[in-house]
Amino acid sequence: MIDRTVLKEQFVKWVLIAFALSSLLFLFLIFAFILGEGLPLFLKVGVKNIIFGMKWAPTKGYFGIFPMIISSFLVTFGALVIGAPLGLSCAIYLSEYSGKKMKMFLKPAIELLAGIPSVVFGFLGVIYIVPIVRNYLGGSGFSLISTSLVLGVMILPTIISISFDALVSVPKTYREASAAMGATKWQTIYKVIIPSAKSGILASFILGMGRAIGETMAVIMIAGNALKIPTSILDPLRTLTGNIALELAYATGDHRLALFSTGVVLMLIIMILNYIANFGIKRKIAK
Amino acid sequence: MLLPLIAGLFISCGNNNTGKGKQTIIIAGSTSVMPFTEKLAEHFMIDNKDITVDVQGGGSTAGVQATLNRTVNIGMSSRDLKDDEKILNKIIICHDGIAIVVHRDNPVTALSIDQIRGIFSGSISNWRQLGWVSRKIDAVSREEGSGTRGAFEELVMKDKEIDDGTMVQDSNGSVKEVVATDPYAIGYISMGLVDEKVKPVSINGIRPSIKTIKSGKYKIVRPFLYLTNGQPDKRTQTFIDYVLSKDGQRILKNEGLVGIHD
Numbered sequence: 001m002i003d004r005t006v007l008k009e010q011f012v013k014w015v016l017i018a019f020a021l022s023s024l025l026f027l028f029l030i031f032a033f034i035l036g037e038g039l040p041l042f043l044k045v046g047v048k049n050i051i052f053g054m055k056w057a058p059t060k061g062y063f064g065i066f067p068m069i070i071s072s073f074l075v076t077f078g079a080l081v082i083g084a085p086l087g088l089s090c091a092i093y094l095s096e097y098s099g100k101k102m103k104m105f106l107k108p109a110i111e112l113l114a115g116i117p118s119v120v121f122g123f124l125g126v127i128y129i130v131p132i133v134r135n136y137l138g139g140s141g142f143s144l145i146s147t148s149l150v151l152g153v154m155i156l157p158t159i160i161s162i163s164f165d166a167l168v169s170v171p172k173t174y175r176e177a178s179a180a181m182g183a184t185k186w187q188t189i190y191k192v193i194i195p196s197a198k199s200g201i202l203a204s205f206i207l208g209m210g211r212a213i214g215e216t217m218a219v220i221m222i223a224g225n226a227l228k229i230p231t232s233i234l235d236p237l238r239t240l241t242g243n244i245a246l247e248l249a250y251a252t253g254d255h256r257l258a259l260f261s262t263g264v265v266l267m268l269i270i271m272i273l274n275y276i277a278n279f280g281i282k283r284k285i286a287k
Numbered sequence: 288m289l290l291p292l293i294a295g296l297f298i299s300c301g302n303n304n305t306g307k308g309k310q311t312i313i314i315a316g317s318t319s320v321m322p323f324t325e326k327l328a329e330h331f332m333i334d335n336k337d338i339t340v341d342v343q344g345g346g347s348t349a350g351v352q353a354t355l356n357r358t359v360n361i362g363m364s365s366r367d368l369k370d371d372e373k374i375l376n377k378i379i380i381c382h383d384g385i386a387i388v389v390h391r392d393n394p395v396t397a398l399s400i401d402q403i404r405g406i407f408s409g410s411i412s413n414w415r416q417l418g419w420v421s422r423k424i425d426a427v428s429r430e431e432g433s434g435t436r437g438a439f440e441e442l443v444m445k446d447k448e449i450d451d452g453t454m455v456q457d458s459n460g461s462v463k464e465v466v467a468t469d470p471y472a473i474g475y476i477s478m479g480l481v482d483e484k485v486k487p488v489s490i491n492g493i494r495p496s497i498k499t500i501k502s503g504k505y506k507i508v509r510p511f512l513y514l515t516n517g518q519p520d521k522r523t524q525t526f527i528d529y530v531l532s533k534d535g536q537r538i539l540k541n542e543g544l545v546g547i548h549d
Binding site: 131134139220224235 | 469
């Protein structure tokens with residue numbers, strides 16, 4: 001009898017391990033596939049001509065994606081400028097000020113925001129933000145600033161939930177000690193709680209960046225997709241993700257490979273961001 | 288974009304293997320030709336209840352590829368075949384003008400080919416240069432690889448390149464949407480898709496219309512092609528015959544295209 005129970009336990013354990021590893025397998029397959037399709041062009045054209053190339057005309061033999069790399073970082077930075085203060089404020093309110101009832105209302109609302117499909121954000125951007133930017137600021141409206149605004153809102157849930165967790169995990173004794181020293185609530189927050197939760201908050205920003213840099217649908221709809229590096233916040237631009245989604249439909253031969261090369265670069269950037277974010281979180285736990 | 292193609296392939300295999308019931312014709316390719324093919328297919332299926340016509344997009348190049356691989360019965364292309372693709376059977380079903388469109392409130396009604404080339408190559412960048420307000424021109428192009436872009440480059444841009452600062456949208460519909468909402472935009476779309484939301488401009492004094500295309504006066508015209516790999520099978524031939532028949536051509540004409548018999 002005991003043997004059977006042990007056997008069953010073992011069986012369940014191994015099945016679970018197999019399933020757990022399968023997600024790793026998927027990750028590996030995706031890596032292998034993207035690298036397999038994307039690397040040949042790097043070898044053929046040269047890493048420098050792709051990553052630092054200024055001209056993208058894949059049907060004519062130019063595969064430079066440097067402007068898109070810059071553009072991707074620009075919209076991501078723009079999204080952070082908008083999303084980070086908003087998200088952090090919201091997280092501070094949730095963890096330090098809001099009552100139970102408000103929290104019960106706000107938390108699900110933010111989760112709902114995370115669940116809104118990106119095409120809906122894109123659509124709202126085209127219908128409302130683009131015309132507003134065009135009418136009040138100038139340009140075509142399909143621009144760096146419109147895209148940053150929409151992405152800024154889209155990364156809010158990521159920033160809020162992760163910095164909230166970081167703020168909440170600051171030990172209660174810190175707050176009590178600060179209060180005992182005669183600090184007001186706000187003094188406690190910005191002198192004690194935020195510094196203690198710093199690495200978690202930074203991690204939330206970096207994960208938010210990862211979300212923004214990987215966003216595609218909304219970006220294609222709002223960014224205008226011009227190939228040039230934008231020289232003002234009102235200029236249109238094309239991101240790495242936008243480039244892939246925009247051109248995949250018609251691409252063949254080297255053009256198609258070039259899109260996979262774009263994917264390789266994008267994957268590397270996101271891997272680096274995730275690494276930094278994890279590093280930040282780990283340091284917090286080590287403390 | 289490839290998924291429906293693959294899905295369609297499975298459906299067709301299923302149907303061919305059973306041999307009974309409905310037969311399927313799979314058509315894929317140019318997104319410019321697709322809406323018209325869908326219309327034709329609707330009418331065709333009313334009279335041929337035993338045949339299902341499955342129309343998919345993917346783009347001209349995908350259409351050519353799919354025909355070469357025999358994954359579709361008919362490929363659609365809105366550009367002429369390249370040399371290494373000429374082994375395919377080419378059937379011209381109609382001609383389509385490419386209209387240069389601006390916002391309805393734009394007072395500019397006529398441009399020359401040179402001016403359009405200037406706008407898209409970046410040498411003309413302000414509406415004042417074209418006799419309107421001092422405001423940057425928001426030119427909208429199509430993405431690399433698109434049949435409409437290919438035809439526009441060949442017929443308008445010639446040896447000039449489209450400027451890197453030009454906005455890019457990935458379908459005729461998106462270009463139309465941008466031009467319809469941005470008063471300072473200019474773009475190019477298939478003439479059959481021009482409606483009251485946007486305003487086509489005259490080119491070298493010639494308004495784009497079926498009449499001016501027929502007479503050869505309007506120059507920005509491209510063929511819409513059906514492609515088959517070798518001799519088409521019977522049901523495919525029935526559909527092609529229908530498209531080339533008077534009824535089929537009338538449908539295309541009603542959509543603003545120029546038939547082959549004109």
